[in-house]
Amino acid sequence: MTNNNPIGFFDSGIGGTSIWRAIYELLPNENTIYLADSKNAPYGQKSKEEIIALSYKNTEFLLKENCKIIVVACNTATTNAIQELRRKYSIPFIGIEPAIKPAATNSQTQKIGILATQGTLNSELFHQAQERFQSTKIIEQIGHGLVQLIEDGKINSQEMKKLLNSYLQPMIEENIDFLVLGCSHYPYLIPQIKKILPKHIKIIDSGEAVARQTKNVLMDIGFNDETQKSSQIFYSNRNPVVLNDILESKFQVVYKDF
Known part of the structure; x- marks a missing residue:
């Protein structure tokens, strides 16, 4: 057709x-x-x-x-x-929607991180996804400021590096093995994120x-x-x-x- x-x-x-x-x-x-x-x-x-x-x-x-x-x-x-x-x-x-299913299904540590906007993390659809995978601990982090920096063309700025470090280090300490990117802007940050995350942590977007x-x-x-x-x-x-x-x-x- x-x-x-x-x-x-x-x-x-x-x-x-x-x-x-x-x-x-x-x-x-x-x-x-x-x-x-x-x-x-x-x-x-x-x-x-x-x-x-x-x-x-x-x-x-x-x-x-x-x-x-x-x-x-x-x-x-x-x-x-x-x-x-x-x-x-x-x-x-x-x-x-944030790709929680593949992360939760394949996680060995039963701990995954999700970096997303406040609007996504507060939504009914996200809470429904959480409930489906209660055996997996989901460490949530609102990406305050990330979208605006991307929109301003500051993907590789020091400010971006500092924000990502502050958001990702607590997840690393929690022993996550998957990071779900819950905002369509965030794949443009993957090169920056990879510099911070240990190599065994897999990054998933939609x-x-x-x-x-x-x-x-x-x-x-x-x-x-x-x-x-x-x-x-x-x-x-x-x-x-x-x-x-x-x-x-x-x-x-x-x-x-x-």
Whole structure:
């Protein structure tokens, strides 16, 4: 089945491009439209009502662009708003949740760490996941300040290094053997995180699983015609330069106040 309409993505900024990359690598022939709502980042410090309202706004934008499926490329928006989105709209939504299951299932120490936003850790979906794995101790850490530093283009700054050290050292002392990244911004910190964590601690993010799920859903909706060159468009409502840098200037980035 052929369906040339684009896959839509939205996030509270540039972080969801880590999810976009995983899907683009698996499905390079698909047209995509990515929405970076950077002027409202981070979502993790907002109320559930605010997160739902922003998710509605982003969805309406992508629907006007005739998207055939929407990837909520933000853990906070997924855990707080995706049920409301699915109730209100008929378009399929792909969400992102912290990958607690593979970490808890494979942990030898029965202790895993999760680095996430306050909005994700406070959400009902996260608490439900916790309850499913009560035999595993989950050490939670809110990543205060991390998203804003990434949005400001300060991934390799001393300030970032200090914050990551303060968040990860207590987990190391607790003897975790898996670290779950519970925010789509955080995969961009993996090189920094690896410098801090002992080599035996495995890092898990949701990108590949989300890509596989997207492909599964498209089997029912239709894939882009492979004879047509695919189009990748990125919109930012704050600072397109940072988004352009993350994408290494390979794709079209447009400033748009939405």
